[in-house]
Amino acid sequence: MLRYILRRLAWSVPTLLLVTFLVYLALRIGTDPVESYKRVNPRASRAKIQQYIDINGLDPNFVQGYFKWLKNFITGEWAPSIKGRREVWPALKDAMANTLRLGTAATVVGIFFGLIAGVLAALRPGGRRDVFINTSAFVGISIPPFISAILLQLLFAVYWQRWFGESLFPTSGVYPAGHSGFDLFLMLKFMALPTIIVAIQIIATYSRYMRSSLLDVMNSDYMRTARSKGISERRILIKHGMRNALIPVVTIAALDVGSIVGGLIITENIFAYPGMGLYFLKSFGDGDFPLLMPWMVVIVASILLFNLIADISYAWLDPRIRLE
Amino acid sequence: MAEKVLEIRDLHVTFDTPSGPLEAVRGIDLDVEAGELLGVVGESGSGKSVSFLATMGLLPARARVTGSVLLAGEQLIGASAKQMRSVRGRLLSMIFQDPLSALNPVHRIGNQISEMLRSHQSLSSRDADKRAIELLDIVGIPQPSDRARQYPHEFSGGMRQRVVIAIAIANNPKVLIADEPTTALDVTVQAQILEVIERVQERFGTAVVLITHDLGVIARVADRVNVMYAGRNVEQGTIDNLFDHPSHPYTRGLLASLPRPGKQRLKPITGFPPNMVNPPKGCAFHPRCEFATDVCKSELPSLVSYGDLQTACIRAKELPKAVILT
Amino acid sequence: MAFRRFVSHKAAVVSCIIIGILALFVILAPFTARYGVNQSVQAPPNSFLSPRSNAWLGTDDIGRDLYSRLIYGVRVSLLIGLASALISVTLGALVGAVAGFRGGKFDDILMRVTDLFLAFPFLVTLLVVRNVLGGLPWLKPLTGEMNSVRFIIVLFSIFGWMGVARIVRGQVLSLKEREFVEAARAVGASRRYIIARHLLPNSVGPIMVALTFSVVGAIIGESTLAFFGYGPQAGDGATSLGILVGAAKGAVQTGFWWLAVFPCFMLIIIALSINFIGDALRDATDPRLDRGV
Numbered sequence: 001m002l003r004y005i006l007r008r009l010a011w012s013v014p015t016l017l018l019v020t021f022l023v024y025l026a027l028r029i030g031t032d033p034v035e036s037y038k039r040v041n042p043r044a045s046r047a048k049i050q051q052y053i054d055i056n057g058l059d060p061n062f063v064q065g066y067f068k069w070l071k072n073f074i075t076g077e078w079a080p081s082i083k084g085r086r087e088v089w090p091a092l093k094d095a096m097a098n099t100l101r102l103g104t105a106a107t108v109v110g111i112f113f114g115l116i117a118g119v120l121a122a123l124r125p126g127g128r129r130d131v132f133i134n135t136s137a138f139v140g141i142s143i144p145p146f147i148s149a150i151l152l153q154l155l156f157a158v159y160w161q162r163w164f165g166e167s168l169f170p171t172s173g174v175y176p177a178g179h180s181g182f183d184l185f186l187m188l189k190f191m192a193l194p195t196i197i198v199a200i201q202i203i204a205t206y207s208r209y210m211r212s213s214l215l216d217v218m219n220s221d222y223m224r225t226a227r228s229k230g231i232s233e234r235r236i237l238i239k240h241g242m243r244n245a246l247i248p249v250v251t252i253a254a255l256d257v258g259s260i261v262g263g264l265i266i267t268e269n270i271f272a273y274p275g276m277g278l279y280f281l282k283s284f285g286d287g288d289f290p291l292l293m294p295w296m297v298v299i300v301a302s303i304l305l306f307n308l309i310a311d312i313s314y315a316w317l318d319p320r321i322r323l324e
Numbered sequence: 325m326a327e328k329v330l331e332i333r334d335l336h337v338t339f340d341t342p343s344g345p346l347e348a349v350r351g352i353d354l355d356v357e358a359g360e361l362l363g364v365v366g367e368s369g370s371g372k373s374v375s376f377l378a379t380m381g382l383l384p385a386r387a388r389v390t391g392s393v394l395l396a397g398e399q400l401i402g403a404s405a406k407q408m409r410s411v412r413g414r415l416l417s418m419i420f421q422d423p424l425s426a427l428n429p430v431h432r433i434g435n436q437i438s439e440m441l442r443s444h445q446s447l448s449s450r451d452a453d454k455r456a457i458e459l460l461d462i463v464g465i466p467q468p469s470d471r472a473r474q475y476p477h478e479f480s481g482g483m484r485q486r487v488v489i490a491i492a493i494a495n496n497p498k499v500l501i502a503d504e505p506t507t508a509l510d511v512t513v514q515a516q517i518l519e520v521i522e523r524v525q526e527r528f529g530t531a532v533v534l535i536t537h538d539l540g541v542i543a544r545v546a547d548r549v550n551v552m553y554a555g556r557n558v559e560q561g562t563i564d565n566l567f568d569h570p571s572h573p574y575t576r577g578l579l580a581s582l583p584r585p586g587k588q589r590l591k592p593i594t595g596f597p598p599n600m601v602n603p604p605k606g607c608a609f610h611p612r613c614e615f616a617t618d619v620c621k622s623e624l625p626s627l628v629s630y631g632d633l634q635t636a637c638i639r640a641k642e643l644p645k646a647v648i649l650t
Numbered sequence: 651m652a653f654r655r656f657v658s659h660k661a662a663v664v665s666c667i668i669i670g671i672l673a674l675f676v677i678l679a680p681f682t683a684r685y686g687v688n689q690s691v692q693a694p695p696n697s698f699l700s701p702r703s704n705a706w707l708g709t710d711d712i713g714r715d716l717y718s719r720l721i722y723g724v725r726v727s728l729l730i731g732l733a734s735a736l737i738s739v740t741l742g743a744l745v746g747a748v749a750g751f752r753g754g755k756f757d758d759i760l761m762r763v764t765d766l767f768l769a770f771p772f773l774v775t776l777l778v779v780r781n782v783l784g785g786l787p788w789l790k791p792l793t794g795e796m797n798s799v800r801f802i803i804v805l806f807s808i809f810g811w812m813g814v815a816r817i818v819r820g821q822v823l824s825l826k827e828r829e830f831v832e833a834a835r836a837v838g839a840s841r842r843y844i845i846a847r848h849l850l851p852n853s854v855g856p857i858m859v860a861l862t863f864s865v866v867g868a869i870i871g872e873s874t875l876a877f878f879g880y881g882p883q884a885g886d887g888a889t890s891l892g893i894l895v896g897a898a899k900g901a902v903q904t905g906f907w908w909l910a911v912f913p914c915f916m917l918i919i920i921a922l923s924i925n926f927i928g929d930a931l932r933d934a935t936d937p938r939l940d941r942g943v
Contacts, residue, residue: 019766026778027778029781029782029785030782030785031785135661138926142918142921142925144873146873146895147873147914150895150902150914151911154902154907154910158902159905162905220425221420221422221425222425222428224382224420225426225428225488225491227382227412228413229439229443230408230409230411230413230414230444231413232409235443239431240428243431255769258768258770261771262773262774266773280774281878299771303769303770307769318430319429319475320429320475
């Protein structure tokens, strides 16, 4: 197992290099970093521009340029952002922390309720409860997050304030303007609406996964064997049903990080929540190459990491899979 | 006559389907005596598996079951779920057709056996594990203590069927129902599994109901045979009587279609099994029966003693003696 | 059989009716709309009027009738959805069939590329690919200007084919082993013949399902892009559902609820209806369900 993990980690290095090269290419073509620099800093001297090109590896030759960028990236010589010359790492670190908080909260809430809803639906397939859960989930996945964000904001923030004098949930940021220090309650209040919006998507998706997975399992022969043993329905469900039904669900969950991050990006933007999504959209809009590349590296690395976690958890849950 | 452990009387099972109610079992009477090995034969769709799934209380909720099933004097039809749970696995247990899918792939073999033990006996987990290993030994699995720690996918089909048997006999049930236990296995392995079942029957005095469509299997191990057709019994008797001089035309047909060494040609039963949504009126076998008369098309025959057999055929007495080519 | 199962899916039948009515409204836009796309309601002051008799769904910041603009917007969005879905399904079905049938290197590379694209957050890939497409001057004749509807259609065609290719590939892989394909091969049928006569026709169910989901994908994608300011521009009087939904963002804080609620609900209705149709198609064409009682 350990050897497998080490080998997978070793393999992820070339993958990371290849993908970051593709990202580098895409950003060079798509955002034209040098032009963006000149646009943001119209009075920059020739020497300044050359310095910007050198440190970011923006040579006319893409391959040479990539390796130059890579060398500077690894040795920690990161260029400051083109707008306001900010240090990149502190900004990226804060964004990561904020997104991790929102993402974890939404994922935990979402997967917990999603799995429960899926199990409840699968227990009596075709029953009234099943139809209700399944239809709600279907509606849930059909509504894009920015639409639910707009509607919930309108209801809970704007109109709540008109009707009751105070909005139920704030609509932007982590803390109110001018607040300093840590305040858990205030933070939860600010995080509530974005968490709900991301969680709705996750609940809808996972209740459907869990339902169909558990239904497959419920019809299998070993469930009949379990029933023929005369053990309680609860034990049959938990020990024989859930354990098998979770195998495909867990694998999908770990591979689904991309789409969860996607939901986060949209939601963060709407709520002006200072995480990875807002960071990306701002720097992408500015064509801010020094901010964008490290962001991409973080995203690619986390996708690879979660892929590995998916495989490991798969093998851990299913004894038929041996990692070699 | 030995003590009856399982008495089935007038058992009916009906499924509601989109194309109307389907009566899969249409009034079955059947006795299982203590310690005997009863063979139940029939084509697929004859209701043989459904009858015993109903006995076990393992049919889906949409199945309607009526009649009477007495297990050691206890009525199982209409019993509460809790009562059925206490019966299943303790007094009555079942082996299924496909050993490859009957075991839960994510639990160790030993745990799947000890789960059965601990759900009906108060045993410490250590004692249950020890007993599980003994059971694996009884069903003929070599190195049982190592094998108990393995998962089902590490076992061959025949070995898995042995494990399924070990689970089924763990609590020393009164009746063991074996539903086509050898159908999915190689012929060489089939014989071994039958041997294990016989050994269990002799050693623990367990009554065994062997459900199969294979008369060859029945001939090898059964004491008595019950033949089913279209959800009803058509004939029953001891193995010798039934094989020597079958009365019911269906049983005759079954035996005639059995390959035997030296026999020149097989004689298949013509026609097809009936559609159970709309079974033929009267004796369900009449469309395929060479002896059928007009009476057979209107009257539903029930089991009547005829010589040393019980036969559900109005014309059984008039028919010429069966000539079974041997 | 399949048709009967589709009709028994009540939500899908209702959805078909809704989409039919919408399509009719949109095709007959000159008659159903009350004002032109950029025409103001003639009752100054006319900006931000709440719903009333001369503007059923209210007006926007410069006094245009939201009801009429919704009709024009849905027209453009449905066009984007249908056009890019058709292109991506055609492309995806061909690539998927060839990849599944031939296997080997081509198949490997295809799967790797689609894996990569699908693993990335959707919006990130969408924005980056959009910019790359716009940044390649030699693509200009195909894509047109970056803020044109044509560009959006090309963009979603490029996105959509991958999902379809995966589905068709999977289908072909399982069909390839079936007896009738083996039989065709045994009598010496050519590869192209087998793909065209056996594999694709037997994949019609999944392809139809993919088609419906690509339509939704493109419509929602266009709205997402427009929402973040990267969508088609309201150039010569055109609008789209995305542009209208994008405008809703600003309307939330100021409390002009009709500007947010009506476009959002229109998008939800369209997405939900087409999804229901796709879901019913999937159930209706799933051969596994044919055996059920």
